[in-house]
Amino acid sequence: MSIVHIYYGTESGNAEMVADDVAEVLQGQGLQTVIVEMADIDIADLADIERAVFITSTYGEGDLPETTAPFHDQLVEQRPDLSGLSFGAFGLGDSVYETYNNGIDTLRSTLVELGARQLGETAKHDAASGEPATDLAQEWATTLLGVSA
């Protein structure tokens, strides 16, 4: 069975926690997972990956966080063929700011442009809601791959 790669880009660590949450759910479904920070992704490897989850926060004025931005820049520059990739997208943001959750939208549309197929809806956690991101992550990940627990 193929491994699900869970990629996260974070500023304050919340997206990393969500990565742990998603991994736990998928492992509970009998899947193998690997968690990688986006800064450590080798773009050349990405074309061979079948299933992945991308988790990123939004930073400042709707920008990608420091650990997501270089990865996104490389995608845009190298334009790998991602037609073999299916992915889930999870964003973290804070609706105190206008540009709440722009980060994941930017990344998601680039992945789709490169041929990747999105699984399910983009999950968007709003920190200002006061609800734990973990709750949303667990709920979302449970149905993401259409595998019954």
Next chain:
Amino acid sequence: MTACRPDQGSTASRRTPAHRVAVVGCGPSGCFTALALRKKQPDVEVVVFDSLPTPYGLIRYGIAPDHQGAKGVHRQFDRLFGQPDVHFAGNVRIHDDGPLSWNDLTETFDAVVVATGLPADRPLGVPQDPGATVLGSGALLRLINSDPDVPARRTGIPDLGQHIAIVGTGNVAADLARLLTKSAAELSGSDINDDARDGLVRRGVRTIHILGRSTPDQARWDPSMVKELAHVSAVDLRVDGVPHPDGAVARGADLPEDAVVIDIRFRQRLRRIESADGLAVVVTSTDEETEHNLTVDTVVSAIGFDLAPEHPVVPSMDADHMFSVGGCMSGRLGNLAENRKLAIATALAVSEYLETVPPATRPGLGGLGDRLPTDRTSFTDWQSIDRAEVERAAPDRCRTKFTSRDELLVAAGIGDLVRPTTDSPATHPRSNR
């Protein structure tokens, strides 16, 4: 750094920890360090000390009470303290003149990480007439965040008056200006200390001058913070005299009659603060020749933070198993993201150091015996405090914090009583000061 981190399985068994590490200061830097260290080395026991009975330092007492989303970072640390071999020891002061010294820690732990932050407001560094009221922004934010140790808790909530000058253009200046001007409705869902906030603005604020030395581009605050300030319903925000593009005037929004003018001025070099008739006169200059006088009720400094005057340096930092992290290392407060990076680097250094140390040779927390105060708080105690604060939340508030150490300890089930403990050999009176 490795490119790939295999997931931690759920098979972790209880073993004797290989090493024991003390982290002093349970603010974000201390917690991020503990978290990164445990991820790197899951068999390390970590004890995070704090002088307050509650964990999370700046997250609880520094981040603005209307930025609950930013405070949500604590959930990462809640999870950390839920792990076996990660302990919180609150209400414990480490001081060379007290029962528990820095030396005690370095003898009982394999490594000690100092994460005591920058608790003091940086002085303005210009001549100040003692007749002028000059307050620190950090102390004010801690007051409206219910920090039990802030001096105004004892001396009374200061009256900031109707005209205020804030010196500094960082996020703390923006936080304070916003919190002093938001309407009750705009503070809905926060955990602001209403008595403190209302007391500070008891006469109704009319003008807040924000004075920055830099150009607009070089200001330290995040542009999103200024935008947020521009959207406060009662604020007429101007920058060097011009209405801010996101402000009420530019948006064509109605301003209430008691609107507050927030007047940001850049390129203002602070010269001195004089006093006249009980008011403060802020003297600035934009060039060498011309000085400008601004008369206000109160001046607030917001130019950064320093080590506490009573702890100008951390003792015995030359020991090779002592590490520092966060503000007390970098000399600047920074944001959570910056400090998380510093914490990851420090955790890596600690981890590399521990590889050179034989395992299981130092006793850790247990080795401190009765040098630990009996009224220290555990993470479970904090969870009791947390629940009690949420349960007693005032209408439209997400929590109502306790404002004194005594109240916090009572909520923790400790109070003035000597707590029966399972891991302390003998009971004795409160020993920490």
